[in-house]
Amino acid sequence: MTPGHIEFPVIGAKWFIGLTALSHIVVASLAIGFAFIVTAAQIVGYLTRDRSYDLVAKQVQLLHVCVYNIGTIVAVGFIFGLSGLFPQFWSQLFVHQFWTLMLEELLFFMLATTLSLHYFFWDRLWGHKKMHIFLGALLTPFFLLQFYLINGIGSFMLTPGFAEGQASLSQGILGWDKQAFYNPSFLMLTLHRAFVNFSYGGFMVAGLCGWQLFKKHPESVAGAYEKTGRLSFTLGFMAFLTLPVIGYFYAHVLKYEANEAFVNLMWGRGDIIAGGIDWWWIKHLAVAAIFGMTMNYFWRRRREQQDLLSVPGVMVASISLFYLMFYLAMGMIMTYAFFWWMVFTAVGGALLARHLLHYHGGSPRALFTTVAIFSLLTVVLGGYAREASRPRFIDRISHYDSIYVPHERQPYLMLPIGPDEIPAPPAAPAETPEPVRLIRQKCIGCHTLERVKNYRAADWQLIVAQMQAYGLRLSTAEAAMIVNYLESGEPY
Numbered sequence: 001m002t003p004g005h006i007e008f009p010v011i012g013a014k015w016f017i018g019l020t021a022l023s024h025i026v027v028a029s030l031a032i033g034f035a036f037i038v039t040a041a042q043i044v045g046y047l048t049r050d051r052s053y054d055l056v057a058k059q060v061q062l063l064h065v066c067v068y069n070i071g072t073i074v075a076v077g078f079i080f081g082l083s084g085l086f087p088q089f090w091s092q093l094f095v096h097q098f099w100t101l102m103l104e105e106l107l108f109f110m111l112a113t114t115l116s117l118h119y120f121f122w123d124r125l126w127g128h129k130k131m132h133i134f135l136g137a138l139l140t141p142f143f144l145l146q147f148y149l150i151n152g153i154g155s156f157m158l159t160p161g162f163a164e165g166q167a168s169l170s171q172g173i174l175g176w177d178k179q180a181f182y183n184p185s186f187l188m189l190t191l192h193r194a195f196v197n198f199s200y201g202g203f204m205v206a207g208l209c210g211w212q213l214f215k216k217h218p219e220s221v222a223g224a225y226e227k228t229g230r231l232s233f234t235l236g237f238m239a240f241l242t243l244p245v246i247g248y249f250y251a252h253v254l255k256y257e258a259n260e261a262f263v264n265l266m267w268g269r270g271d272i273i274a275g276g277i278d279w280w281w282i283k284h285l286a287v288a289a290i291f292g293m294t295m296n297y298f299w300r301r302r303r304e305q306q307d308l309l310s311v312p313g314v315m316v317a318s319i320s321l322f323y324l325m326f327y328l329a330m331g332m333i334m335t336y337a338f339f340w341w342m343v344f345t346a347v348g349g350a351l352l353a354r355h356l357l358h359y360h361g362g363s364p365r366a367l368f369t370t371v372a373i374f375s376l377l378t379v380v381l382g383g384y385a386r387e388a389s390r391p392r393f394i395d396r397i398s399h400y401d402s403i404y405v406p407h408e409r410q411p412y413l414m415l416p417i418g419p420d421e422i423p424a425p426p427a428a429p430a431e432t433p434e435p436v437r438l439i440r441q442k443c444i445g446c447h448t449l450e451r452v453k454n455y456r457a458a459d460w461q462l463i464v465a466q467m468q469a470y471g472l473r474l475s476t477a478e479a480a481m482i483v484n485y486l487e488s489g490e491p492y
């Protein structure tokens, strides 16, 4: 039997989409974070007249160029996979959001050109530093806008925002569906992802600096890595702190707008569990470990007055208390076992940080690389949890269920149904009768058809003659046809 649709070898269609989507998320999120950190480091370098920030920023931007290219290519593979493996789904989505995706494409173009110019003209623009920084700073709003657009489509898959069957094209194909775009979870997804990316970018740049500190470098270069590493670690941490607050309200929206996803996440149902492991828990364990590690880091540095980035001890303590309350609240929703696991992991993270800092003679190199690895883990698992928890789109909205095959092709598919069962194409609409066409065309010049339909008397001969007197041009044959038809009382 010839299959009715394309099947992906070995991993299957679902996992092909899953893997390409996840790899895209990993590199694309990194691109956004990198853009933000590069600008921050360049500005700090400019203000403090310290070249070391700029040197590291340039290296990060080189990595960003590579990551950006890879992320874009993976996205293309993802879209190819989606449109070939789930054509009905993709074409529906594409028709709803044509203009959104076209704008997204325009932004890809702007980003690619701006990023290339910013990196490749780094030295040439040395004398125009403010302009160069501005060029790099453009990347962050471009990315955020691109993000904003794609999140409308991403959150639509979680909370479509209308009842089944409403996603109709009753207004004609506009390529834009406002209700679908500004759906209930759109805002929370956008906020959460934006801050995740800043946090992830900050921790990753710090991790790269930490990695460099393992190598032998002249003292000034090592100093540059250390300074930039500390700056981006602090920025990453600041963004990281917002996440439980945003995440809490995000969960609240899901509870009412995508209850199945909420239940899957909170109580480990559905695809959240794979291979007997609750991946949402693992993600939170990684978050708690990051939290413990960062807290220890800032606690140790609280007294370093000369460091702009040191945080007062009382702030470290109150942030810890806040997190404790957050996990308690989560424990009340999930299970208290969750609460205890998080507390132990956070304490374990703090102890690990203490050991790593101590072992490396106070250098944060091992701590920064460890946090970077954990942060990568949370992004991958967070992306997985989001997609695995949501109710399958296919079963929810009937328009998206089957693969669309044009009628004239169906006989060649050898589907497991007999040729008799192939539904007939919809009958062509009957020809509009000539008098109806004439009435619709001729009688709307000066008033609407309502005027004609509301007329209760039957003296059509007279009426039509009157209309001709008012200026309507009709041949004798046409006038007779109209009068006959109106007298017959048939609809028009």
Ligand code: HEC
Pocket (backbone or CB within 6 Å): 439, 442, 443, 444, 445, 446, 447, 451, 452, 455, 463, 464, 467, 470, 471, 472, 482
């Ligand atoms: C050249 C302009 C014009 C065209 C074209 C036209 N009408 Fe009229 N129609 C009028 C005017 C003017 C009136 C009178 C409006 C009023 O008295 O308020 C009117 C009024 C009518 C009325 C209401 C008469 C009443 O006494 O309430 C009917 C019925 C009507 N038109 C039928 C037709 C039909 C059928 C056609 C097409 C064959 C047509 N009209 C095309 C100008 C036109």
